[in-house]
Amino acid sequence: xxxxxxxxxxxxxxxxxxxxRRLTEVFQSARRDGEIVVVDDNSPDGTGAIVDGLEREGLPxxxxxxxxxxxxxxxxxxxxxxxxxxxxxxxxxxxxxxHDERVIPAMxxxxxxxxxxxxxxxxxxxxxxIENWPWRRKITSLVACWMARPLTPVRDITSGFFMVRxxxxxxxELDPIGFKIGLEVVMKAKYQRYIELPYVFVDRVAGxxxxxxxxxxxxxxxxxxxxxARLAR
Numbered sequence: 001x002x003x004x005x006x007x008x009x010x011x012x013x014x015x016x017x018x019x020x021r022r023l024t025e026v027f028q029s030a031r032r033d034g035e036i037v038v039v040d041d042n043s044p045d046g047t048g049a050i051v052d053g054l055e056r057e058g059l060p061x062x063x064x065x066x067x068x069x070x071x072x073x074x075x076x077x078x079x080x081x082x083x084x085x086x087x088x089x090x091x092x093x094x095x096x097x098x099h100d101e102r103v104i105p106a107m108x109x110x111x112x113x114x115x116x117x118x119x120x121x122x123x124x125x126x127x128x129x130i131e132n133w134p135w136r137r138k139i140t141s142l143v144a145c146w147m148a149r150p151l152t153p154v155r156d157i158t159s160g161f162f163m164v165r166x167x168x169x170x171x172x173e174l175d176p177i178g179f180k181i182g183l184e185v186v187m188k189a190k191y192q193r194y195i196e197l198p199y200v201f202v203d204r205v206a207g208x209x210x211x212x213x214x215x216x217x218x219x220x221x222x223x224x225x226x227x228x229a230r231l232a233r
Contacts, residue, residue: 001033001088001089001108001111001112002033002034002035002084002086002087002088002089003032003033003034003035003087003088003089003090003091003108003163004034004035004036004037004079004080004083004084004087004089004090004091005023005034005035005036005037005090005091005092005093005104005163006037006038006039006075006076006079006080006083006090006091006092006093007019007036007037007038007039007079007092007093007094007095008038008039008040008041008072008075008076008079008092008094008095009038009039009040009041009043009047009048009051009075009095010040010041010043010047010069011043011044011045011047012043012045012047012095012096013043013045013046013047013050014045015095015096015097016038016047016050016051016095017050017054018097019095019097019101020036020038020051020054020059020061021054021059022101023036023101023104024036024059024060024061026101026102026104026105027060027104030104030105030108032104032105032108034060034104034108035060035061035062035083035084035087036059036060036061036062037061037062037063037064037079037082037083038051038061038062038063038064038095039063039064039066039075039076039078039079039082040063040064040065040066041066041068041069041070041071041075042065042066042067042068042069048063048065051063062082064078064079064082066078071176071178071179072160072178072179072181073174073175073176073177073178073179073180073181073184074176076092076181077174077176077181079092080166080169087166088165088166088167089108089111089112089163089164089165089166090163090164090166090169091104091107091161091162091163091164092160092161092162092181092182093121093160093161094160094161097202098201098202098203099121099160099161099199099201100121100199100200100202103121103161103197103199104163106119106197107119107121107162107163107197108163110195110197111163111164111165114195115193116191116193116194116195117164117165117168117189117191117192117193117194118162118163118164118165118168118185118186118189118191118193118194118195119162119163119164119194119195119197120154120156120159120161120162120182120186120194120195120196120197121156121159121161121162121196121197121199122155122156122159122196122197122198122199123141123156123159123198123199123200123201124142124145124155124156124196125155125156125196125197125198126198127198128156128198128199128200128201129198129200129201130200130201131200131201131202131203132202132203133201133203140216141158144157144158144219145157145158147223148183148223148226150227151187151223151226151227151230152186152187154186154194154196155196156196157182157183157186158180158182158183158219159182160179160180160181160182161182161199162182162185164185164189164191165191167190168189168190168191169185169189169190170190171190172188172189172190173188174188175222175225177218177221177222177225178215178218178219178221178222179215179218180218180219180222183219183222183223183226184222187226
């Protein structure tokens with residue numbers, strides 16, 4: 001099955017070429033027909049131009065250039081719309097090397113042959129973990145996941161590393177508030193079975209973290225909408 005991985009970027013010039021080449025190697029080694037869609041929010045550091053050069057070089061990557069900084073979640077949604085129509089699976093990952101690209105073939109296999117519609121890269125199942133995070137950020141992440149447990153049994157609900165059958169998103173209205181697009185997909189996509197595959201999250205090695213107090217507030221707003229919708233039903 002063909003698939004497209006969306007990577008939203010803003011000022012990721014320090015590592016984007018390395019990431020695209022790593023992903024290309026993973027696709028080739030696994031003999032998977034994968035496409036990389038970089039959605040760049042007009043990065044002043046030239047991230048988009050680097051991606052354009054890699055596409056001209058023949059790597060399986062395309063760049064969707066957006067006019068300004070419009071947010072991670074909306075970038076993923078726009079990237080899925082921009083992805084080639086023949087991709088039956090779409091997904092998302094970060095550009096900062098925190099997500100282990102070597103897990104992607106297992107995600108694709110879970111959907112293509114394992115009977116799953118959604119495959120989530122998880123830090124909080126057996127075999128998963130976190131490296132190089134300060135204790136305050138670990139607690140923040142765990143509390144965020146705990147707050148969503150009444151809504152879903154998914155253990156790593158804040159994961160931004162996942163693949164989903166494209167048909168499961170047909171007709172689904174996703175709210176691009178904040179940067180936790182994974183929460184939207186888990187709660188709204190039309191899937192029957194999901195699987196959480198372990199990986200070790202490593203704090204970014206290039207660029208600056210996008211997590212700040214504003215994004216935490218956005219997550220709480222997003223979660224509040226989910227609870228209100230559940231209560232209304």
